[in-house]
Amino acid sequence: MSDKRKIKIHVEDLTLIFGKRKQEALKLLQQGVSKDEILKKTKCTVGVNKANLEIKEREIFVIMGLSGSGKSTLIRCLNRLNEPTAGKVYFDNHDITRETNKELLETRRTKMSMVFQKFGLLPHHTILENAAFGLEIRGEEKAKREARAIQALETVGLRGYEAQYPSELSGGMQQRVGLARALANDPEVLLMDEAFSALDPLIKSDMQDELLQIQNKLHKTIVFITHDLDEAIKIGDRIAIMKDGVVEQIGTAEEILNNPASEYVEAFVEKVDRKTIITAESLMFKKFTFAEISKEGPKSIIRKMRTGSLDVLPIVDSNKKFLGYVWLKDVLKLEKEKETSVSKVLKDEVPSVYTTYTVEDMLPLITGIKYPLAVVDEESGKLLGIVSQTSLIIEATRFEKADIIELKEKANEI
Numbered sequence: 001m002s003d004k005r006k007i008k009i010h011v012e013d014l015t016l017i018f019g020k021r022k023q024e025a026l027k028l029l030q031q032g033v034s035k036d037e038i039l040k041k042t043k044c045t046v047g048v049n050k051a052n053l054e055i056k057e058r059e060i061f062v063i064m065g066l067s068g069s070g071k072s073t074l075i076r077c078l079n080r081l082n083e084p085t086a087g088k089v090y091f092d093n094h095d096i097t098r099e100t101n102k103e104l105l106e107t108r109r110t111k112m113s114m115v116f117q118k119f120g121l122l123p124h125h126t127i128l129e130n131a132a133f134g135l136e137i138r139g140e141e142k143a144k145r146e147a148r149a150i151q152a153l154e155t156v157g158l159r160g161y162e163a164q165y166p167s168e169l170s171g172g173m174q175q176r177v178g179l180a181r182a183l184a185n186d187p188e189v190l191l192m193d194e195a196f197s198a199l200d201p202l203i204k205s206d207m208q209d210e211l212l213q214i215q216n217k218l219h220k221t222i223v224f225i226t227h228d229l230d231e232a233i234k235i236g237d238r239i240a241i242m243k244d245g246v247v248e249q250i251g252t253a254e255e256i257l258n259n260p261a262s263e264y265v266e267a268f269v270e271k272v273d274r275k276t277i278i279t280a281e282s283l284m285f286k287k288f289t290f291a292e293i294s295k296e297g298p299k300s301i302i303r304k305m306r307t308g309s310l311d312v313l314p315i316v317d318s319n320k321k322f323l324g325y326v327w328l329k330d331v332l333k334l335e336k337e338k339e340t341s342v343s344k345v346l347k348d349e350v351p352s353v354y355t356t357y358t359v360e361d362m363l364p365l366i367t368g369i370k371y372p373l374a375v376v377d378e379e380s381g382k383l384l385g386i387v388s389q390t391s392l393i394i395e396a397t398r399f400e401k402a403d404i405i406e407l408k409e410k411a412n413e414i
Contacts, residue, residue, distance in 0.1 A: 014087035019044030049245040062236030070245035113182035117194040128162035172203035281355035284385030324348035
C-alpha cells in the first residue's frame, strides 16, 4: 500500500561549510575532493555534504549518526539557525532558504518549533510562564497564551505544576516543559535536537513513550536527532543515517537492517536485535500454493500438494479470506471416501498473524506446530502470504540455512 502523505520538507543538495573560504571549499567539494583534504587546503570544515531527503507530513523522521556526523548541523539548516552554503530547503514547496529575515522569523514563530538537548528554561519564570514564553514573544495576549500553555502542559503530563519553578522539577520534567513550550505554539513541524540524550536511561525511555503518545494525539511532523540507534528504531517511522556530513541511507528500520546501503551502515546496525524489528511482511512468501474451498475438492487439492511436494495447504474462501489448513493424509482419506469437500478435515483453530507482527511476536506461535504461519490482512482477513518456520528460526538465531537444515535433521533423529 503506497504512502500518499504529502512531502512536508524537501531538502535538495544541501551543503553547509564552516570557515572563511567557503566558496573555495565548495568548489573543491563539487570536484569530489574529500572532507579531510578540503580542511587541509582551506581550513574549512564540511558540516553537511549535498544532503537530499524528503520528510513526510505527520511522520517522525529520525536523523542519526555518531558525534561529528553532521546530524545536528543538518537539523539547524531546516529553520536556518545554520545558514546553508548551497542547496535548498523547501517547506510545503516553499523555499525557505530564500526567505527574508522577517519572513524567516514568522516561519520560526508559527510553523516550526525546536526542542534542544539543554532545556533552556528561564530559572526565574514559573513553569506556566516558561511554557507560554514563545507565545509571549509572538505577542499573544496573556489570557490566550496561558490557556494554550496550560493545554500544552496537560498534553505532556504536567498539569498542576504551573506555579512551580524549573529548579523544583526533575530533569525529565524540565524536558517536558521544553516540549510543552514548543507544542504551545501549535507548530506544523517539531524539530528535536538530541532532546532526550541528557536524561537518565529510565527517564529517557519514559520520554520516548510520552513522545509517541503525543504523536498519536497530535500527528505532528517531527524531525528527531539522536546518536542512539535503539532510540531511533523505537520512535522513528523512517531513519536517515549520516557519516561525515553525508546521508548514507534513508529507510525504515527494517529496510535498513535488511538492505544496508554501505559497509558503514551494516556495521552500524549489526548489533541490533533483529527479532524486535523484522516483520511478517518482510519474511512472508507472497507466491505460494493455496486452495479455494468452494471450488476445489480433494482430488484437485491432492494434485496441488503432490506437485508442490506439500503435506499441508492453506485454504481460503471465495474472497481469499484465510480459513485454515488441510493435511495431505486427511485429504487422501476423503478422496478414498469419495467426499467432494475438504471442510470435514479443515483445521481452523490455527494461529495467523498480521504484516506488522515481528519475529519476536511470531516465535511463540510456532511452538508445537508443524505448519507455516498465515499472514492475513488485518481488516478483511484476506490471505497475503505465509511465513515458514525455517525463515523464523533463521531470523531468530542468525544461522545460515544449511545450519538450520542440519539442526532439523538432528532433531528428527532424536
